[in-house]
Amino acid sequence: MKTFFALLICFLYVTAYSQSDFRPVSDIETVGSKLDNMAKSLNTIQSDFHQEKYMDFLDVTLESKGKFWFQKENSLRWQYTEPYNYIVIVNDGVVQISDDGRNQEFQVKGNKIFEQVNNIIVASMSGDVIDNDDFDVKLFENDEYFLVKLKPLKKDISKVIHEMEMYFDKSSLHISKIIMNEPNNDYTLIRYTNRKINEPIPSSVFSL
Amino acid sequence: MSRFPRQFLAFSIISFLLFSCQTHKLIWEEEQPGPGISAPLQLEKGDRAMYKANLEVFRNNLSGVFVILNADSLYKVGFVSEMGVKFFDMKIDEDGYEVVYCMEAINRKPLLNSIARSLQYILEDPGKHDGSFYATKSNDTIYKLADNDGWKRKYFVESGRVKRIEAKKLIRNRVFLNAGYNNKNQPENIIFLQRGIRMRIEMNKL
Structure with a gap:
């Protein structure tokens, strides 16, 4: 019995360790081209998401859920269904927001932060993150994931995002989760x- | 119709409109010590309240989630967008507020002052103020009290709950708060109106 428990503890330890044991990718070019090929093969993505926002000052995690649609080159619908109804659509450089039936519209270009966040989301979903001049990019791996760490080089972005971690499933090369670490110990985790x-995604998805 | 009956009719209508409605004058009575009312939003130590909020100021619109935490001797308040971008963190107590973090785009003192003051009204226990006056009107009991910094407040209380607060310092500088309760201890929805900077915050409980 003692041996069984010892083995169980060893197994749990190894499993937990392998989850976090990321090492630098030795062959960056091969992994980079794999992610790049995957990005090129993508035309549309539909997915559910689960978001956790941790606020260190209040020691609280806000959880929300929703659905996500992406279509090349730059069409995006990000829809929260719990605990509120909130929709963000980006299509042809125009942002449409519906907040419980209250609608507003503005240009992405007029809003620097939104433009950058939008670029990051689109790049992350399509896997097109390695060749990004706005970030210092580092690549790691463990048995399950490729981890891309991005540090913003532009001051206005680094004030909001300290570092981004993108976890790509090794078998499919699709993004599995994103963690956005902020300078004040807050983070946003999206699975x-x-x-x-x-x-195929109907065009009506990308309008309110 | 001849001219005289028309003038008579107009005079009658104007007289009716001007003099028929007797103004209901409130009779204010002094109450010692403070009024028998408590803060609209009551939180036990360590408890949090979360509200989906929409903030409009000078034609700009921010939406997100307000988190309010009772951290013993003070309240901690955070406002974060639905997508996780934080607008501000602040500490509020009865003496004032301190901004811990604020996004550059909204870091304006008049705006933060107004937000903090509005939140103080829902968190502060007005029963601590001595020398308030009260009057009754329909189902409401109206309490009025004065702050040390020149603000005058009226609390409209129905069934022991504050459903409206009006605060004014100067003629133009007014804050209104409306609260709806839906049979729970904490307001289900709150609306703040700050005329001075044209601010409106609408909050719905999550």
Whole structure:
């Protein structure tokens, strides 16, 4: 019995360790080209997401859920269904927001922060993150994931985001989760589930 | 119709409109010590309240989630967008407020003053003020009290709950708060109106 428990503890330890044991990727070019090829093959993505926002000052985690649609080149619908109804659509450089039936519209270009966040989301979903001049990019791996760490080089972004971590599933090369670490110990974690790749999306999805 | 009956009719209507409605003058009575009312938003130590909020100021619109935490001797308040971008963190107590973090785009003192003052009204226990006056009107009991910094407040209380607060310092500088309760201890929805900087915050409990 003692041996069983010892083995169980060893197994749990090894499993937990392998989850966090990221090492630098030795062959960056090969992994980079793999992610790049995957990005090129993507036309549409549909996915559920689960978001956790941790606020250190209040020691609280806000959880929300929703659905996500992306279509090349730059069409995005980000829809929260719990605990509130909130929709953000980016299409042809125009942002549309519906907040419990209250709608507003503005240009992405007029809003620097939104533009950058939008670029990051689109780049992360499509895997197109390695060749990004706005960030210092580092690549790691463990048995399960490729981890891309991005540090913003622009001051206005680094004030909001300290570092981004993107976890790509090794078998599919699709993004599994993103963590956005902020300078004040806050972070936003987004997990993607129920992904559908390259299935047609009606154009009505990208308008309110 | 001849001219005289028309003038008579107009005179009658104007007289009716001007003099028929008797003004209901409130009779203010002094109450010692402070009024028998408590803060609209009551939180036990360590408890949090979360509200989905929409903030409009000078035609700009911010939406997100307000988190309010009772941290013993003070309240901690955070406002974060739905997508996780933080607007501000602040500490509020009865003496004032301190901004811990604020996004550059909204870091304006008049705006932060107004937000903090509005939140103080829902968190502060007005029962601590001595020398308030009260009057009754329909189902409401109206309490009025004066702050040391020149603000005068009226609390409209129905069934022991504050449903409206009006505060004014100068003629133009007014704050209104409306609270709806839905049979729970904490307000289900709150609306703040700050005329001075045209601010409106609408909060719905999560």
